Amino acid sequence: MDALVVRLSQLDTEAAGALRLVAFYDTLMRRRVDLPALARASAGVAECVAGAQLHGTGSVVRFAPNGREAPDPVPAARSTVCPVILDEEEVGTVWLEREDAPRALDELLLDRFALAAAAALERHGPARTTMADPALVELVISHGGDEAARARALRLLGFAADVPVRVAAVRTREPLDRVGAQVCSGRPVKAATVGGVGVLLAGAVDAARFPEGARAGIGAADGPAESWRQARTALRFTTPLRPVVHHRDLGVLALLAEVPPDAARAAPDVAAIGRLAAAPEDLETLEVYCAVGSVRRTAERLHLHHSSVARRIERIGGDLGVDLTDPAGSTRAGMALALWRLLDG
Numbered sequence: 072m073d074a075l076v077v078r079l080s081q082l083d084t085e086a087a088g089a090l091r092l093v094a095f096y097d098t099l100m101r102r103r104v105d106l107p108a109l110a111r112a113s114a115g116v117a118e119c120v121a122g123a124q125l126h127g128t129g130s131v132v133r134f135a136p137n138g139r140e141a142p143d144p145v146p147a148a149r150s151t152v153c154p155v156i157l158d159e160e161e162v163g164t165v166w167l168e169r170e171d172a173p174r175a176l177d178e179l180l181l182d183r184f185a186l187a188a189a190a191a192l193e194r195h196g197p198a199r200t201t202m203a204d205p206a207l208v209e210l211v212i213s214h215g216g217d218e219a220a221r222a223r224a225l226r227l228l229g230f231a232a233d234v235p236v237r238v239a240a241v242r243t244r245e246p247l248d249r250v251g252a253q254v255c256s257g258r259p260v261k262a263a264t265v266g267g268v269g270v271l272l273a274g275a276v277d278a279a280r281f282p283e284g285a286r287a288g289i290g291a292a293d294g295p296a297e298s299w300r301q302a303r304t305a306l307r308f309t310t311p312l313r314p315v316v317h318h319r320d321l322g323v324l325a326l327l328a329e330v331p332p333d334a335a336r337a338a339p340d341v342a343a344i345g346r347l348a349a350a351p352e353d354l355e356t357l358e359v360y361c362a363v364g365s366v367r368r369t370a371e372r373l374h375l376h377h378s379s380v381a382r383r384i385e386r387i388g389g390d391l392g393v394d395l396t397d398p399a400g401s402t403r404a405g406m407a408l409a410l411w412r413l414l415d416g
Contacts, residue, residue, distance in 0.1 A: 088176055092116070096183035106191050110134045113165070113184045114141075117177070120148070120168035123188055126161065126201075126252050133168075141168075153181035157189045160202045160248060201248035203228055203261035208270050212238060212299035221295070228261045228272065235293040239276050240302035241269035243285035254280040254287075268303065278315045291319040304328045307413050312362060327409055335414055340407035343391045348411070353390075356383050360395065361405035 099112055106123055113121035114134040120141045122133035133141040148168040155163040165184045167177055210216060210224040230236055243250050247269045251262040260273040272295065281287050288305025290298030301318035304325055308316045318325065335341050348354050360369045366384060370377040388395040393404050 089179055092176060092180055092183055096187050100187050100190050103194060104187075104191065106188055107132045107134075109184060109187050109191060110165075111138055113167075113180065114138070117167050117174075117180055119170075121166070121184070122149070122168065123155070123163060123165045123184075125163040125192075126249070151177045151181055153178075153185045155185045155188045155192070157192055162192060162201070163188065201251045201260055201262050203263045203272075205263040205265055208261060208263040208272060209265050211236075211272060211295050212265070212270060214296045214300070216296070225295075229259055230261075230272070230274075234274055236272050236295045236298070237274065237276050238290045238295050238298040238302045239271040239273070240288045240290075240299070240306040241271060241281075241285060242287075242306065243269060243282065245282050245285065247271075250282060250285060253282065254278070256280070268306070270299070278317065281315050285314060287315045289315070289317045291317065301325075308409065310358065310412060312358060324406075324409065327406065328413055330410060330413075332414060335410045338407070338410065340391070340393070340403060341410045341414070344404075344407050344411040347387065347390060353383065353387050356380065357387055357395075357404060358408060360384055361401055361408060364401070 095112075095116060099109060104112070106125075110121050110123050110132045111134040114136050115138065118136050120133055120135050122131060122141070124131045135141045149166040150169040151173050152164055152166040154161045155165060165181055165188055167173070167181065169177075207224045207228055211221055211228070225236065239254075241247065241250060247262045247264065250269070251260045251271050251273070254260075254277050255271065255273040255275065256277070258274045260271060262272075263270050276289055278287070278289060286306060286309040288302045288307070288309060290301035290305070292298040292301055305316040305318040305321060307328055308321060308324070344354075344357075347357065356369065356373065359372050360366070360380075363369055363372060366381045367377050369384075370380040373380065384395050388400065388404075391404060391407075394400040395404060
């Protein structure tokens with residue numbers, strides 16, 4: 072390589088510089104340096120601040136050419152940026168921060184920096200990447216599978232054998248890998264779509280961090296197969312008012328998911344809810360009332376006068392044939408509403 076560089080340097084200075092860059096990063100990769108060391112080395116060779124950020128954890132490393140950590144960045148300081156790709160997924164970015172115009176070899180430098188960063192992540196943090204092979208994920212969450220094969224699949228996905236794995240069933244318009252990184256920030260997480268439903272495998276899930284518009288059910292069991300079953304059940308109980316549901320919070324209500332669909336459709340209360348659904352504002356009023364348990368709190372949630380809500384509740388109760396002001400009637404209507412939601416999917 073050195074002899075080739077010498078020969079090319081006599082023909083083309085830029086070509087020689089390119090080969091030196093390639094050789095420089097090849098050496099770093101052979102030495103198996105970590106991401107901070109890569110950023111420090113890149114800053115030195117680029118003679119400007121170099122940085123890297125991981126999407127999964129949000130962590131940022133930035134170094135100045137003198138080898139020290141760089142001070143806080145100024146707005147729009149990244150002059151040249153390159154994605155870090157691992158397993159066909161963008162897991163982070165690397166960049167340079169030049170005060171003047173980019174230099175001729177900056178693009179090549181960042182390309183090699185990104186390749187070396189991906190190799191470092193694969194060695195030092197395989198579980199930081201989010202998207203996973205659906206076949207491996209399906210093996211982990213399937214019932215009746217070989218436990219040895221399940222344990223091997225978990226190891227391949229980056230999970231320790233002695234750490235419980237939580238499972239979430241997700242429906243979202245956002246990219247599933249970004250949702251996983253958001254709700255499992257700083258923790259190992261893997262995502263895949265199985266049977267048309269998003270699956271998140273993680274050590275822990277922060278329910279409050281799901282993006283707006285997403286629906287999610289979270290399993291409670293330690294075993295991933297049972298946790299997946301619970302997560303799918305919890306997902307069926309989600310509503311616009313309650314977009315994220317923990318299976319452990321359902322309690323005895325989880326048994327409603329086992330009611331045969333034909334039996335649920337034949338129930339007069341469920342059929343009455345179906346007719347009520349033709350008036351979305353009435354359905355919303357009933358749902359809020361059953362959730363909060365009082366006319367005044369329902370009025371506050373809907374931003375209506377409490378007397379208007381009281382009249383509406385009385386009329387809805389008449390349509391359903393249920394006294395909604397009685398706790399037993401409210402419970403009956405709430406169960407019928409839940410069964411109707413389960414039928415609706």
